[in-house]
Amino acid sequence: MDKQARKAAVAAYRERKPAFGVYAIICTATGEAWVGTSRTVDTHKNRLWFELGIGSHANGTLQAAWRSHGASEFRYEELDRLRDDFPDFDRDDELKKRRALWQTRLRAQLL
Numbered sequence: 001m002d003k004q005a006r007k008a009a010v011a012a013y014r015e016r017k018p019a020f021g022v023y024a025i026i027c028t029a030t031g032e033a034w035v036g037t038s039r040t041v042d043t044h045k046n047r048l049w050f051e052l053g054i055g056s057h058a059n060g061t062l063q064a065a066w067r068s069h070g071a072s073e074f075r076y077e078e079l080d081r082l083r084d085d086f087p088d089f090d091r092d093d094e095l096k097k098r099r100a101l102w103q104t105r106l107r108a109q110l111l
Contacts, residue, residue, distance in 0.1 A: 034108055
């Protein structure tokens with residue numbers, strides 16, 4: 001990648017808007033689910049898969065299931081996303097409400 005292309009890529013990354021939302025990690029082998037929130041719900045899977053792959057995820061039950069079944073038995077789903085214009089002052093509370101709703105629907109553990 002030449003210098004100009006790199007600068008353009010960095011500029012595009014910096015201008016990217018956050019995508020606040022709720023996601024689930026689902027083990028297809030057992031049906032277990034884990035629900036969490038992220039400010040980059042559209043790209044959060046990369047981080048999670050990296051952490052799980054090297055064995056450093058903070059959630060012990062998820063990490064144990066990953067070790068037992070392997071990456072091929074897991075899927076990432078974006079469940080809910082806040083509007084781009086959602087008010088900052090109310091965002092965290094809304095994410096918690098939506099995460100709780102999805103936790104109940106999926107009978108999931110919290111991340």
